[in-house]
Amino acid sequence: MATDDTQAQFEKLSDEHYARFTTLIRAAVAEGASDVHLRAGERPRVRIDGELYEVEGPIVTEESLRSFLYALLGPDQIERFERTHELDFAHTFPGVTRSRFNLYVQQGKLCASTRLIPEVVPTMEQIQLPPVVYNFVNLPAGLVLVTGPTGSGKSTTLAAMIDYINTHRRTHILTIEDPIEYVFQQKRSMVSQREMSLDTLSYHHALRHAFRQDPDVVMIGEMRDLETMQAAITLAETGHLTFSTLHTTEAATTINRIIDSFPPHQQAQVRAQLAVSLQGIISQKLVPLKDRRGRIAAREILVCNRAVRNLLREGKVPQIFSAIQTGVEDGMITMNASLGELYRQGLISYETALKNSPDRREFVQKYGNG
The missing domain is CATH 3.40.50.300 (P-loop containing nucleotide triphosphate hydrolases)
Known part of the structure; x- marks a missing residue:
């Protein structure tokens, strides 16, 4: 009976951890984040528009993170990760997002880097691919x-x-x-x-x-x-x-x-x-x-x-x-011409275009000093 009670408590705790991290991922998607970083002993971080931000709230524990991640894996994947300390896999959170996970260990602590992938494939028009x-x-x-x-x-x-x-x-x-x-x-x-x-x-x-x-x-x-x-x-x-x-x-x-x-x-x-x-x-x-x-x-x-x-x-x-x-x-x-066109259309600033230019001298010669 004690064994059944222990198993029930473990499953309840595992469900709580899954719900907590799924809520975090849902919030990250709502904020337009591209990545979520989970590291034992630290607060989660999300990448928005290329920059990392720490998420307010409790610190991620090793137990909760392992419980959440292992709930996404099969026995073979768990064995491979525990043997190699490296694992790539993907998981779909229905109605939220598809995610690409990379699990790794740093300084003996469990970590997960998660790329958030839209469930719907964007069209070529939506991402503005040229003719x-x-x-x-x-x-x-x-x-x-x-x-x-x-x-x-x-x-x-x-x-x-x-x-x-x-x-x-x-x-x-x-x-x-x-x-x-x-x-x-x-x-x-x-x-x-x-x-x-x-x-x-x-x-x-x-x-x-x-x-x-x-x-x-x-x-x-x-x-x-x-x-x-x-x-x-x-x-x-x-x-x-x-x-x-x-x-x-x-x-x-x-x-x-x-x-x-x-x-x-x-x-x-x-x-x-x-x-x-x-x-x-x-x-x-x-x-x-x-x-x-x-x-x-x-x-x-x-x-x-x-x-x-x-x-x-x-x-x-x-x-x-x-x-x-x-x-x-x-x-x-060329990359300079692409950046210059985005600048001329008012989509990006001159400073952004110049910062990302592979040849700043040429860019300044063609597009001036902003």
Whole structure:
């Protein structure tokens, strides 16, 4: 009887912890937060418009945080976290949000970093993707990359593009993610979403078998290593429209990151492959709006026209920036030009544009001193 009473008390306490943290997440969503940070021994923090704020209220205890998080996990996930002290997973709080969790330990204390993901995938129009991006999502094959630092909206941009295809084309879309972030509702397309550990052993394992799953469109959550990069390039070469992300800040850096990931004796071949398969790169960052809450994306866009492909073949990657500057008719835009346009439209302040400019001297020359 005592055992039953103890179990009942534990379950009641666990439910209380779940309710408390779910309420916190609901409040964070209402405030427009992008992330919630939970650390044992500290108050919660939320990230709003790129900045962290401490939440008033009680300090998070190890017991309450562990009870809440373990209620979201299966036995295998708990075992893996207790063995490795690292775990990525996603969870949907019905009617509130979907969240991507990263569990870790710092100074012996349990921590969770939580990215809040809208339950509804935004449209390309809602996130103000430029017209040239519609060309990317209507391609039959090729490689399209979305790049930027952590928290720059890469997953959202990628999801909006994938859902456009889902809405307008009759295809098989295969996503390989760690973990699954946005969940797509099937529309005109058939959508298969595979998650690391849950549905497949690894990116490499999933990509190796992707060719036999009859996909038209493949979305790889992140190109993490040489094997993933090679698989993405091969998929694009063999008639699949392939999307992925990298944590790079501009097109030329992205191309160099891919090429430099390969051994020297393979780099010429990889450049040649990219010259054929690469279709475009969207490099973005989120910047604060002027005089109101919220952020908006500034984007550099590379379109692989004939000039860019020749530069790739000849190994003249540093000259790609000049090709973007002169490729306006093809829909290309530099980061400075994107920031300048947002400033001219009154969406961001001059100070914000200048702070985020990759070349401040050029920005001042073109847009003055504010």
